[in-house]
Amino acid sequence: MLFSELHTPKRTIMTPGPVEVDPRVLRAMSTPILGQFDPAFTNIMNEVMEMLRQVFQTKNRWAFPIDGTSRSGNEAILCSIIEPGDKVLVPIYGRFGHLLVEICERYGAEVHTLECPWGEVFEPQVVIAEIKKVNPKIVAIVHGETSTGRIQPLAEIGKACRERDILFVVDAVASIGGVEVKTDEWYIDGLIGGTQKCLSVPSGMAPITYNDRIETILFARKKVERGIATEEDLRFTRSKHAISSNYFDLSMLQDYWGPRRLNHHTEATSMIYALHEGLRLVLIEGLQQRFDRHMLHEKALIAGLEAMGLRLFGDSRHKLPCVTCVEIPNGVDGESVRKMLLDEFSIEIASSFGPLHGKIWRIGTMGYSCRKENILAVLGALEAVLIRHGVNVIRGEALQAALDEYKVTRLAGMAVEKSS
Numbered sequence: 001m002l003f004s005e006l007h008t009p010k011r012t013i014m015t016p017g018p019v020e021v022d023p024r025v026l027r028a029m030s031t032p033i034l035g036q037f038d039p040a041f042t043n044i045m046n047e048v049m050e051m052l053r054q055v056f057q058t059k060n061r062w063a064f065p066i067d068g069t070s071r072s073g074n075e076a077i078l079c080s081i082i083e084p085g086d087k088v089l090v091p092i093y094g095r096f097g098h099l100l101v102e103i104c105e106r107y108g109a110e111v112h113t114l115e116c117p118w119g120e121v122f123e124p125q126v127v128i129a130e131i132k133k134v135n136p137k138i139v140a141i142v143h144g145e146t147s148t149g150r151i152q153p154l155a156e157i158g159k160a161c162r163e164r165d166i167l168f169v170v171d172a173v174a175s176i177g178g179v180e181v182k183t184d185e186w187y188i189d190g191l192i193g194g195t196q197k198c199l200s201v202p203s204g205m206a207p208i209t210y211n212d213r214i215e216t217i218l219f220a221r222k223k224v225e226r227g228i229a230t231e232e233d234l235r236f237t238r239s240k241h242a243i244s245s246n247y248f249d250l251s252m253l254q255d256y257w258g259p260r261r262l263n264h265h266t267e268a269t270s271m272i273y274a275l276h277e278g279l280r281l282v283l284i285e286g287l288q289q290r291f292d293r294h295m296l297h298e299k300a301l302i303a304g305l306e307a308m309g310l311r312l313f314g315d316s317r318h319k320l321p322c323v324t325c326v327e328i329p330n331g332v333d334g335e336s337v338r339k340m341l342l343d344e345f346s347i348e349i350a351s352s353f354g355p356l357h358g359k360i361w362r363i364g365t366m367g368y369s370c371r372k373e374n375i376l377a378v379l380g381a382l383e384a385v386l387i388r389h390g391v392n393v394i395r396g397e398a399l400q401a402a403l404d405e406y407k408v409t410r411l412a413g414m415a416v417e418k419s420s
């Protein structure tokens with residue numbers, strides 16, 4: 001049997017990832033391959049590091065991507081600092097908090113959790129009280145929780161961690177490039193970003209950054225492994241275990257990304273090209289402009305959904321701007337609606353996980369997918385599909401409300417069209 005070339009349908013992707021990719025990023029991916037120690041390539045690697053520092057808002061020496069999907073970044077940072085028996089506190093407010101727990105447990109941590117209902121976030125004081133009680137070595141938390149569409153305020157928790165010399169690790173996979181993330185100002189020691197969400201680069205890399213506090217631990221563990229640790233080093237490695245992963249060992253990865261250029265893995269050339277172009281586009285747009293754009297389209301989307309008579313899910317004071325959760329109206333088969341949106345309009349929206357499955361739809365407005373034409377398309381299509389499903393929506397108002405929102409903003413002088 002002969003297989004034909006790929007022919008993929010043209011889709012409008014309005015999920016919390018993977019999202020549509022800017023054609024310029026796709027073009028960059030077809031740039032010819034260079035050898036991994038070719039100065040032309042290592043120069044591109046250095047530029048990626050510098051652009052990452054700017055996007056992460058950090059002065060950290062180390063900012064580079066881990067090859068693997070976003071969770072590989074979580075695993076790389078956590079496995080490099082966790083030693084068996086270390087106490088880690090993980091406040092959980094959705095699915096990805098459970099992922100952090102799972103990773104920490106696999107590397108032998110004694111994990112303490114704190115949970116709040118899905119759709120809410122933590123009052124910082126509640127987390128800080130738990131920190132005082134548990135006195136962990138590490139606090140690991142999600143910044144933008146895509147499963148519930150919430151965003152956790154971090155500044156106070158970060159400060160409390162630093163005051164107690166606790167390491168603060170943050171999963172900002174869904175928020176980076178779409179919402180403000182201030183690594184240094186919020187005292188974040190290790191931070192993980194994602195590519196296929198607001199950066200609008202294909203899935204397959206996890207950009208991370210970490211500071212000297214983490215690097216000190218890496219050095220100590222490396223010296224233990226080689227049997228040359230000093231008394232001073234042993235202050236930073238309680239159980240004297242070497243890092244148990246080769247692929248995710250940050251001390252080896254930084255020797256590869258840093259000036260020593262020691263061979264570790266073969267860098268994912270085409271993904272580096274993609275990330276380089278994706279980051280460049282973020283910086284050309286401007287961080288603040290990009291955050292404003294995500295909020296603008298979120299507002300138009302919400303105006304449309306509410307005008308249709310639909311209800312949003314979750315605590316509105318802590319809504320993640322790039323994910324909007326909509327309650328599925330009573331008696332409606334949410335999956336049937338999603339299928340019709342895809343079959344008839346070529347539009348994809350998401351369902352959710354665990355306790356929210358079958359209860360909400362999630363509409364992503366991330367990166368390149370976050371454009372006026374997409375917002376209007378999803379609103380118009382959803383109204384039509386809901387009517388087909390016998391839902392008594394308010395007809396003909398959704399698009400008008402969204403257009404009004406865009407008009408108001410245009411009058412206020414914001415560049416609506418600059419987005420794409």
Ligand SMILES: *Cc1c(COP(=O)(O)O)cnc(C)c1O
Nearest residue numbers: 069070071096144146171173174
């Ligand atoms: C998407 C996501 C991840 C996991 O990303 P993968 O690329 O699927 O590994 C982790 N954390 C958060 C908050 C996410 O939104």
